Amino acid sequence: MVLDTGSDVVWLQCAPCRTCYDQSGPVFDSRRSSSYGAVDCAAPLCRRLDSGGCDLRRRACLYQVAYGDGSVTAGDFATETLTFAGGARVARVALGCGHDNEGLFVAAAGLLGLGRGSLSFPTQISRRYGRSFSYCLVDRTSSSSSSSSSAASGSRSSTVTFGPGSAASAxxxxxxxxxxxxxxxxxxxxxxxxxxxxxxxxxxxxxxxxxxxxxxxxxxxxxxxxxxxxxxxxxxxxxxxxxxxxxxxxxxxxxxxxxxxxxxxxxxxxxxxxxxxxxxxxxxxxxxxxxxxxxxxxxxxxxxxxxxxxxxxxxxxxxxxxxxxxxxxxxxxxxxxxxxxx
Missing domain, CATH: 2.40.70.10 (Acid Proteases)
Incomplete structure (x- = not known):
């Protein structure tokens, strides 16, 4: 996933795609997930969105995010359990299930919003991990470099770590x-x-x-x-x-x-x-x-x-x-x- 400290909403590309960019891995299909849950239009989570909407027929909360470079994502707003490399699981993360996604997302599965707002991933997991995280982005020319890596293994991969531990030399x-x-x-x-x-x-x-x-x-x-x-x-x-x-x-x-x-x-x-x-x-x-x-x-x-x-x-x-x-x-x-x- 793309790491973005300049935005808050977490989202994934979701099937069925109406407008999607080419993704390197399989596209997430919420219909195959037992932990996926739609957010109701009247739910407090839905009211936190800056650009939210409602599908009145389904009573389902909708989200849309536009970025400064012209990229955009839109779809259903939901909760889901996220599992990271190493086995860490975080339940009921509020995220977008994007059916319309266009822009410079470079084959990533989606975007991990790391901003300071109430819907960002660090804020959502703050009760468990605190409000601290760190990342290291490898040289963009590295053969195993991945700007969308969330916790990839290997000495030349970008990594992100959640929790209070910080670099001693910082x-x-x-x-x-x-x-x-x-x-x-x-x-x-x-x-x-x-x-x-x-x-x-x-x-x-x-x-x-x-x-x-x-x-x-x-x-x-x-x-x-x-x-x-x-x-x-x-x-x-x-x-x-x-x-x-x-x-x-x-x-x-x-x-x-x-x-x-x-x-x-x-x-x-x-x-x-x-x-x-x-x-x-x-x-x-x-x-x-x-x-x-x-x-x-x-x-x-x-x-x-x-x-x-x-x-x-x-x-x-x-x-x-x-x-x-x-x-x-x-x-x-x-x-x-x-x-x-x-």
Whole structure:
């Protein structure tokens, strides 16, 4: 399943499919499950949905979730028992049984909503496991990498762990609460360093959450690929990186949303400037080069994997998180980053 800290609803693709994407494994069929239970339209669970509905003929609760990239899922809202690798079973998890699913879900069985809202998986299991979990996303180029892995075995698989245990080597920063948006995990990014020097133009004021309006701030989101920073901060970071990487040959024109790319074709060893993210409370994430300079074609073009945004909220995406054990300590209201955590 896809892991998404930027949303709450858990859902699976369900047969019969009206509109479904290609899935690598069998599609879940609720008609063959003895533990599946439909949620009534009048049930409190149904009223928790942001975009809920009702099939009046069946008195069955309906759900729909639309994501920022245009992906969408819709179907019946129900409860089901989930069984994870290792044998752990969680009964009566509220989830969507998606009969209409379109978007960039990359052959996954569904999505595990890991946000802070009342319907997210961590919130639903909090009485048993507490409000803490952690994950480690492996390098996207790993042969056994799976961004949809929930507890896969193998040293090169992405993993997620629920419960209070956290990485001993993690450095923590406080969670920031947005009173107007309960789902997201906000943190306070106070600066970024390139080549060991703080970038003056990455201003804390441009990245701070305004609690009165709910705008601004920085969230940690496993469901977004590329880190996006408020435009002034991104421009300053990009310019600092270009200056520090002056010895590399720029590739004209950029690529997709990236405006800073390099032609590294034919080069076996490349020295690049270091990049580190600094958070309130002294936490730091020193990014390995593969987390910010990524290949975009087979000809040796690599792009600086950050982008600007004018959308209000800045996002730390999963490319920058890969290889870290990222700890969401809901009980302690903090987020931690442990390098080489997979």
């Amino acid at each position: 450095s923590f920063t406080p969670m920031v609460r947005n009173p107007r948006m309960e789902t997201f995990y906000y943190v306070q990014l106070v600066g970024i360093s390139v080549g060991g020097a703080r970038v003056p133009g990455v201003a804390e004021s441009d990245l701070r959450l305004d609690p009165s309006t709910g705008r601004g701030g920085v969230i940690v989101d496993s469901g977004t690929s590329v880190t996006r920073l408020a435009r002034p901060s991104y421009s300053a970071l990009r310019d600092a990186f270009r200056a520090a990487a002056a010895g590399l040959r720029l590739s004209p024109g950029g690529f997709s949303l990236f405006d800073t790319c390099y032609d590294l074709g034919g080069r076996k060893v490349v020295k690049v400037p270091t990049v580190s993210m600094h958070f309130a409370g002294g936490a730091e994430a020193a990014l390995p080069p593969e987390n910010y300079l990524i290949p975009v074609d087979s000809r040796g073009t690599f792009c600086f994997a950050f982008a600007g945004t004018d959308g209000g909220v800045s996002i730390i995406g999963n490319i920058q998180q890969q290889g870290f054990r990222v700890v969401f300590d809901g009980d302690g209201q903090r987020v931690g980053f442990a390098p080489k955590g997979c």
